[in-house]
């Protein structure tokens with residue numbers, strides 16, 4: 001749909017705050033620009049180690065061709081901002097074709113080439129490489145391929161197909177391929193912390209000595225396929241035990257050979273110590289030249305020192321079956337990959353199972369496909385669970401309780417003290433998972449799931465309305481304030497509400513690295529990327545929210561103040577119908593560069609506080625221990641992050657807009673000595 005001749009489309013979107021549908025006008029590239037702004041392109045460009053190693057490999061390859069009296073015909077697959085093509089141009093390549101499969105990015109590349117006066121040397125084709133035809137898109141085959149189409153899993157962006165197709169159709173026989181090979185490694189580990197993101201606890205204590213049992217198929221489910229990418233270096237050494245030395249599982253030769261889409265390798269090893277094998281840590285290294293002299297490595301720091309980066313992390317894969325082992329035990333790891341992902345099986349002795357039976361994991365219980373790993377960590381968090389139980393234990397006798405929200409075990413705890421619990425589970429995906437737990441615990445007379453709130457379905461007056469709160473489709477932790485809007489349409493004056501109050505806090509931080517992912521690129525290897533910075537700046541101006549979410553426990557940094565309360569809402573009052581503004585200031589308590597401000601919400605659940613922020617006292621100048629079961633909000637300071645000292649103040653503002661369905665945040669360093 002067009003609006004008055006301007007380019008735009010009405011898109012139907014959920015108002016994440018009130019939970020209702022609404023129409024929003026989006027311009028043609030709106031989502032794409034957002035996508036690019038919030039993507040890893042900038043972090044990639046900040047990765048000096050990566051950039052320099054590509055640059056020198058490109059130079060070496062072009063010199064080598066010229067030394068053989070051959071022209072250097074370069075093909076750059078997945079050009080992104082055009083960086084690697086610009087490098088090739090600077091190194092004297094004779095022809096350069098750059099292709100990019102994401103059209104808005106190809107447009108950006110063209111623009112950047114122009115800014116760098118290289119547009120006439122590089123031909124940009126807005127296509128996936130597998131659609132390129134020699135004689136149509138390329139005048140002739142290339143003899144140098146340069147490409148960086150790797151993700152944390154190495155092959156998740158379709159690298160195997162990209163190389164196979166290029167080798168078969170787009171490259172000369174003697175072509176130099178950059179990188180020339182990749183080696184993939186893993187290490188078997190024990191980690192209850194990481195495990196809690198994949199396996200639900202088999203039992204949860206509820207009240208009066210009762211237990212809630214989770215269905216066996218849920219407890220034993222292997223989870224979903226796919227990598228769990230994580231800043232492994234931020235995990236406390238107490239939370240991981242290393243059970244094997246590093247094991248090389250695959251080597252991919254990117255030159256000429258045909259890489260199989262499906263491959264399995266079996267590696268025997270000896271357990272280094274007693275433990276429970278739960279997961280494997282995974283990383284890879286790229287050989288940038290045929291001799292393997294220059295290597296890009298994403299190994300974790302317990303293996304070797306590598307630069308910090310967020311566009312590639314180390315990865316975790318959860319084992320199909322956990323395995324207890326004794327030091328010195330002989331074990332066999334079966335590592336497999338398909339076209340896009342890796343998966344692992346572990347055996348005590350040589351596995352006798354045929355490989356076909358050792359397929360990729362796939363969730364059969366519904367839980368893993370319906371909630372995120374972060375959410376599962378929150379559900380498994382016992383300290384949080386015990387807080388709920390403590391509050392419930394002190395409640396007066398309840399006849400009827402209503403629970404609002406998506407997948408939660410809280411209604412089952414309420415069931416042990418209430419006559420009936422009605423769950424308003426509007427999300428069809430989590431509905432079935434809840435039904436299975438009811439069946440397993442013979443609670444079908446007690447816990448009733450409703451797909452929608454319907455007064456006639458509820459027998460009697462509601463004594464209490466509860467929520468964790470958690471909704472699957474929310475982005476920010478404070479979007480869960482949706483409960484405020486929902487329960488006021490269902491509760492009477494006498495109904496108790498849990499949580500009854502929420503508080504939004506902020507904390508200025510000096511981050512060690514995370515801020516880099518959104519900081520301007522300016523010049524990279526001598527090329528101007530200002531136009532790219534502009535685009536990101538513009539897209540964030542147009543965005544209705546400058547705050548993004550990140551799992552802050554994975555990123556190091558220090559607090560520059562103590563937590564500052566920004567806004568407080570009492571759910572016992574009627575929810576606002578128009579904009580509500582809260583303003584205040586926070587005092588800097590420690591000298592540093594304030595490059596980010598963390599934002600989170602606390603829910604006052606009876607006498608207990610359920611936090612989505614720091615889980616221990618915040619001490620200025622020290623690192624913060626963040627809740628791992630929720631992503632926190634993070635606001636990156638615009639332009640140059642200010643250096644602050646004790647005595648400085650930062651003004652903050654929270655705007656709750658119920659019609660647009662969002663919260664807006666603004667932070668400003670107060671001018672010193674205002675006149």
Ligand code: SAH
Pocket residue numbers: 044045077078079080081082083084099100101102105127128129130147148149150157158162
């Ligand atoms: N070469 C740039 C960007 C790397 S990011 C740099 O090094 O900075 C990878 C890019 O490759 C993404 O923009 C992605 O859209 C693109 N891509 C991945 N596989 C591709 C393929 N087979 N053909 C064309 N583009 C591809």
Ligand code: ZN
Pocket residue numbers: 218221222223224362363364365366367368369
């Ligand atoms: Zn499952």
